[in-house]
Amino acid sequence: MKCLDNVERIPAPSREVLFERYVRPGRPVILTDLFDGQPVRALESVEAARALLGPEPVKLSERQLVAAMRALDAASSGTPSVEPTPPACPTVGDYLDLLGAEPRTPWVMNELPTPASLRARIQLPDLLAPPPGHPAPEGYLRSFAHLHNAGSATDLHFDSDGRQVFMLQVFGRKRYILFPPSAGPKLHPVANYGTALLARFPEEEKLAFLRFAGAWDCVLEPGETLLMPAFVWHHVEYLDLSLSVNFRIADHGGMARYLLRHLHWDVHSQNVTRALLYEEPGRSRHDALFQELRRACEARYASPLERYRHMRTLLRDVASRLCPGTVDTDYFLSTLGPMAPWVPQLYRVYAGAPSTAALTEALPPDSGWLEAA
Numbered sequence: 001m002k003c004l005d006n007v008e009r010i011p012a013p014s015r016e017v018l019f020e021r022y023v024r025p026g027r028p029v030i031l032t033d034l035f036d037g038q039p040v041r042a043l044e045s046v047e048a049a050r051a052l053l054g055p056e057p058v059k060l061s062e063r064q065l066v067a068a069m070r071a072l073d074a075a076s077s078g079t080p081s082v083e084p085t086p087p088a089c090p091t092v093g094d095y096l097d098l099l100g101a102e103p104r105t106p107w108v109m110n111e112l113p114t115p116a117s118l119r120a121r122i123q124l125p126d127l128l129a130p131p132p133g134h135p136a137p138e139g140y141l142r143s144f145a146h147l148h149n150a151g152s153a154t155d156l157h158f159d160s161d162g163r164q165v166f167m168l169q170v171f172g173r174k175r176y177i178l179f180p181p182s183a184g185p186k187l188h189p190v191a192n193y194g195t196a197l198l199a200r201f202p203e204e205e206k207l208a209f210l211r212f213a214g215a216w217d218c219v220l221e222p223g224e225t226l227l228m229p230a231f232v233w234h235h236v237e238y239l240d241l242s243l244s245v246n247f248r249i250a251d252h253g254g255m256a257r258y259l260l261r262h263l264h265w266d267v268h269s270q271n272v273t274r275a276l277l278y279e280e281p282g283r284s285r286h287d288a289l290f291q292e293l294r295r296a297c298e299a300r301y302a303s304p305l306e307r308y309r310h311m312r313t314l315l316r317d318v319a320s321r322l323c324p325g326t327v328d329t330d331y332f333l334s335t336l337g338p339m340a341p342w343v344p345q346l347y348r349v350y351a352g353a354p355s356t357a358a359l360t361e362a363l364p365p366d367s368g369w370l371e372a373a
């Protein structure tokens with residue numbers, strides 16, 4: 001496996017340096033020592049994970065893109081989508097047994113709210129706590145554990161909750177391929193998924209594509225923590241059976257908080273919200289533009305589809321003004337039109353269903369950690 005290996009590695013810097021050099025400009029970085037000296041670093045093997053986490057309840061899921069593509073196939077062929085039944089694995093120990101028996105199983109432990117037994121081995125670094133003197137906003141931090149088998153992958157997407165993510169690699173190695181939001185048109189995006197299936201690219205072609213689209217590419221080693229800035233595209237390959245824990249931080253300004261709750265997600269809303277991520281209404285040179293978006297969000301429309309069409313057109317226009325170069329190609333609805341039964345999923349946020357962000361915000365906050373920090 002070849003890798004561009006072009007993500008900077010540094011010891012954990014000050015909060016100010018991290019924000020100005022990496023978080024604000026949207027540049028990923030690997031922090032080499034953020035969790036050094038903590039008990040979690042002693043979890044070096046599958047056996048150690050089993051001893052600690054074996055009895056923890058687990059919910060398995062399929063790779064997201066596999067499920068999405070099955071729904072698309074079903075919609076385009078006019079047949080109902082048949083959801084497979086996950087294997088009976090009520091605990092982490094059962095799942096590890098399954099991985100031993102079926103190393104290539106498509107079922108993964110993705111986004112398990114980090115169990116208390118694992119949290120007890122982690123003291124939240126100051127860098128991940130709210131800024132000193134500021135009370136933690138509701139839902140500031142969320143944390144999830146990921147356990148995948150070697151050969152598994154998380155397909156290309158961006159997280160529509162707009163959080164920056166610190167990913168601690170506990171054991172095993174993972175390859176992270178990241179793209180800036182501006183690379184979206186090159187990734188053939190549908191909603192917040194890139195349909196460029198990097199897991200199936202031959203290695204040389206993959207490297208050529210990564211250079212073409214301006215990727216960051218690295219292998220995260222045990223003990224390292226990768227900062228993925230908000231709204232970066234990411235594709236993950238599991239080189240070993242591995243466990244990681246993420247820390248998802250919502251530090252958006254007021255403009256992004258509003259947009260996260262009111263927009264559908266595609267490459268245009270991604271780029272617009274990323275550009276306004278730390279801006280405050282009434283105190284930004286982009287205020288007129290934000291108010292234009294706000295009026296459109298709060299206007300009345302004949303139908304959810306009409307609202308979607310209007311917002312899509314407006315966001316494309318705003319993106320062309322705010323971040324030129326991100327809207328060169330229009331890949332969706334127009335190209336997916338024949339698959340009409342599935343297409344409404346793309347604008348379901350306007351049909352009364354909660355948005356992804358709203359669903360995420362409904363989860364309990366990690367108040368225990370914040371109080372301890």
Ligand SMILES: [Fe+2]
Nearest residue numbers: 157158159234
């Ligand atoms: Fe993600």
